Amino acid sequence: MEGGGGGGDHVQSSGGNGNGNGNGNGNGGSRWNPTKEQINMLEGLYKQGLRTPTAEQIQQITVRLRDFGHIEGKNVFYWFQNHKARQRQKQKQDTYAYFNRFLHHHPSPLFPLPYQNVGCSPCYMAAPKNEGQLYHHYPKVLPIPAGNYSKRPTLIPGSTSQSQRYNKPMHKNQEEHHHHHQETLDLFPIHPTGILQSRSGRIEIDSNPCPSSSSDQNDGLNSDTNIQYPFFDFFCGKGN
């Protein structure tokens, strides 16, 4: 939408065609190009209130829409994401314009002022420009005191006292604290020969060349599933 907004109407004649999609088969690699039917259905769902379908819903929708042309789950997902975001964006502009007018010259009291909180809260209320929807958007609270990111000082459950986690992004201050110290040794040892055995924080140098736990799922789990001894390899440019 950055384009600014024209009146474009992507009418794509997918009329009776099974798929107006160019990549229908060859998988051309191009991006998904929804057919008119698909768009219609998606919009219908959106209008009905669907905004963030779950994975299952997405699958179901995908299956349904597949009758009208090639489509994948991610297409549906992205469609909703984009549509929602752009609707919001549009509305934001409208809201802005609305207030703009309002602020400039106070019109008569008969215009549909959303609520009473005009100008009381830092957040702006969406203009009443609902397309006959049952809901309105934008309750959105204002940007918070953008302080530091570490709002969650909690250690990862299960993390050992020693292995401190990177709770949250910190201020750009402390990170550069130390200059190039040699503490990088742990992670980026320079000696090609040995693997360090000290486990700094989470890095765990395991002499075991083949950890059995490679379940992707648990990777973030508290266990030290991540064995990253080979770091030095990577950074030393010597794969092995």
Next chain:
Amino acid sequence: MEGGGGGGDHVQSSGGNGNGNGNGNGNGGSRWNPTKEQINMLEGLYKQGLRTPTAEQIQQITVRLRDFGHIEGKNVFYWFQNHKARQRQKQKQDTYAYFNRFLHHHPSPLFPLPYQNVGCSPCYMAAPKNEGQLYHHYPKVLPIPAGNYSKRPTLIPGSTSQSQRYNKPMHKNQEEHHHHHQETLDLFPIHPTGILQSRSGRIEIDSNPCPSSSSDQNDGLNSDTNIQYPFFDFFCGKGN
């Protein structure tokens, strides 16, 4: 990776270093824009098994990557978070798609059987060039075909599952899967009156009275705007 969409391919040959980032110094309002080298290194670490670096590791990595452009600890932190989450999402979607096909043979003359994988992994899913890799985890295949697949309505490459609790909380009893008449039932119910249950949070399958947990902050609409009961209307052509 960045190639596809957002990241774009801003070829920022970070060669000259300095920083391919736009936010150089002026306070940089922009977000971090990783250089190719940075991405490569991060991916290398990821492939080596690093998934949730500790604060220290993040520091070290940051310092190292800084040679290739501006970067902060939080960038590294977020990168790993996102990368991991998205890898997982992909996997999930694949899983869904897989089962989806599995459950009901989709008779699509147009689509050859093997189109399963979403062709989206521009970068991260690069070819299996694990030369220096000691092990990689890409479970890709799903285990447990037995049934218990829907442990949680997670998402697709981004699908969103908000109120996951509603999805299928009643498995406890049935232990194993169940008859999926048609996965579409949830989304496209056929009952004529579906509109009763005001707010089923998300699409609700069986008459589970989901609590009014408005946990989802929603994408912007305040109330649980996602009312999707009328889906059937739409898809049945009756609603409106």
Next chain:
DNA sequence: TGTTTATGAATGAAAG
């Protein structure tokens, strides 16, 4: 056919 608009895709950042 070149320019503009609309929108699919991706991903950094952050909230929950």
Next chain:
DNA sequence: CTTTCATTCATAAACA
């Protein structure tokens, strides 16, 4: 860790 939001890139489609 999970989910959502915002921003940006890339490109098909519409337009002149």
